[in-house]
Amino acid sequence: MLFGGETAESYYEEGLTSSIKGDYEQALVFFHKALSLNPVFAAAHHQIAKTHIRLGAFQKAIDALNQAVALMGRKTSALADLAQAYYLLGKVKEARTIFSEILQISEKDTRGVLGLAFCAFADEQWVTAINLVQHASTLGRLHFDAHFLIARAAAKTGAEDIAGFHFQQALEQMNHTLEITEEQVTGYFLRGLVHASMGGLLDALRDMDSALRYIDPDKNYFAYNHFFNKVEILVQKGVLLKDLNRIREAKETGEQILALAPDNQTGMMLASLS
Numbered sequence: 001m002l003f004g005g006e007t008a009e010s011y012y013e014e015g016l017t018s019s020i021k022g023d024y025e026q027a028l029v030f031f032h033k034a035l036s037l038n039p040v041f042a043a044a045h046h047q048i049a050k051t052h053i054r055l056g057a058f059q060k061a062i063d064a065l066n067q068a069v070a071l072m073g074r075k076t077s078a079l080a081d082l083a084q085a086y087y088l089l090g091k092v093k094e095a096r097t098i099f100s101e102i103l104q105i106s107e108k109d110t111r112g113v114l115g116l117a118f119c120a121f122a123d124e125q126w127v128t129a130i131n132l133v134q135h136a137s138t139l140g141r142l143h144f145d146a147h148f149l150i151a152r153a154a155a156k157t158g159a160e161d162i163a164g165f166h167f168q169q170a171l172e173q174m175n176h177t178l179e180i181t182e183e184q185v186t187g188y189f190l191r192g193l194v195h196a197s198m199g200g201l202l203d204a205l206r207d208m209d210s211a212l213r214y215i216d217p218d219k220n221y222f223a224y225n226h227f228f229n230k231v232e233i234l235v236q237k238g239v240l241l242k243d244l245n246r247i248r249e250a251k252e253t254g255e256q257i258l259a260l261a262p263d264n265q266t267g268m269m270l271a272s273l274s
Contacts, residue, residue, distance in 0.1 A: 008038035015047060024051050042071035046078055053081065054222045058089040076102050080111040087115065088227065092122045110139045114146055118225065121153055129153040130162065144173045144190065145224035152197055170194045183214045186223045189233055193226075201240050208237040231261045238270040247273050 015030030028051055034044040049064035065082040072078060083098035096119040102112035117132035133150035136142065151166035174191035177184055192207030211233050215221075220229045234257045241250035254270025261267060 006037075008034040008041050008044070011037065012041065012044050012047070015044070015051075019047070019051060019054075024055050027051050040071055042068050045071065046081070049081060049085070053085055053088065054220075056220050056222065056227050058085045061085040062089070074101070074105070076105055076109055076112070079105075080109075080115065083115050084225070087118060087122070088225070092119050095119055108139050110136050113139065114149075117146070117149060121149055124156075126153040126156040130157070130159070142169070143224065144170050145226075147173065148190075148194060148197075148224075151194075155197070167194060167198050185211050185215045186221055188214070189221070189228060189236075190224065190226060192236060196236070196240060201244050205237065205240045205244070208233055208240065212237070231257060231264060231267075234260070235264070235266045238266065242270060242273065 011030045011034035015027045015034065018024070018027035018030060028048060031044045031048045031051065034041055035048075038044070045064050045068035049061040049068060052058070052061035052064060062082065062085045065078060065085060069075075069078050069082065079098055079102050083095045083102070086092075086098065087095035096116060099112050099115035099119065102109050102115070106112070113132055113136040117129045117136065120126075120128040120132060130150055130153045133142070133146050133153075136146060147166040147170040151163045151170060154160075154163035154166065171191060171194050174187050174194065177187040178191070181187075188207045188211035192204045192211065195201075195204035195207060212230070215230050215233065217230045220227065222228075234253055238250050238253035238257060241247075241253060250270050251273045254267045254273065257264050257267030258271055
């Protein structure tokens with residue numbers, strides 16, 4: 001018997017607990033059980049969607065979020081998650097429309113502003129992306145994803161001072177993450193991406209190797225708009241080895257990728273190196 005009895009609310013709370021622990025598959029079981037007892041439980045639909053995002057099932061997240069929005073109304077929290085799911089699915093136009101709607105509801109909504117910045121970056125509108133992140137910085141503290149985004153956009157425009165400052169901020173945030181727990185796969189992977197973007201290929205390679213050392217090979221990871229797993233880390237490692245002209249190691253990494261994901265295009269490219 002669940003604490004609180006066999007109620008939708010009890011199963012919902014169990015789902016939240018499982019989600020906090022990172023057991024997303026079990027969380028889905030609890031959230032769906034909550035819905036079986038109360039089909040119009042909007043918060044359960046919303047949490048199912050957020051869990052699907054963490055698992056990389058973006059279309060399932062969109063479906064659940066549409067049900068949540070239908071029940072709770074067009075609240076900015078659910079709309080922001082819906083827009084994010086569209087963005088992660090590669091549907092930038094749809095994401096931009098929803099992020100714009102969020103700002104019509106609340107013009108100072110940080111997720112809305114940053115969401116439009118990500119959409120601008122995806123469409124190679126570098127200056128617009130920079131301006132939007134700078135605007136977001138007036139609304140609250142920027143997190144890793146915002147610093148990394150504006151740094152890359154600034155680098156594209158040759159704004160070296162802006163790029164350098166925000167790359168450093170992104171590094172410091174990941175360094176802090178790794179100080180808290182050194183076995184943090186996400187910290188090493190994201191820091192590796194920053195080093196690679198700054199041209200620090202050896203530092204990036206060390207971080208990717210560290211991420212591989214600690215990763216759970218059966219797990220998917222999601223943080224700061226980055227969804228990745230062992231294959232993606234190997235892809236990053238292989239490209240770094242290739243750029244460092246360490247061809248034999250790059251080729252071996254490509255073969256490792258293909259053993260896990262036979263259709264991976266980068267793996268095929270790396271494995272064919274000679």
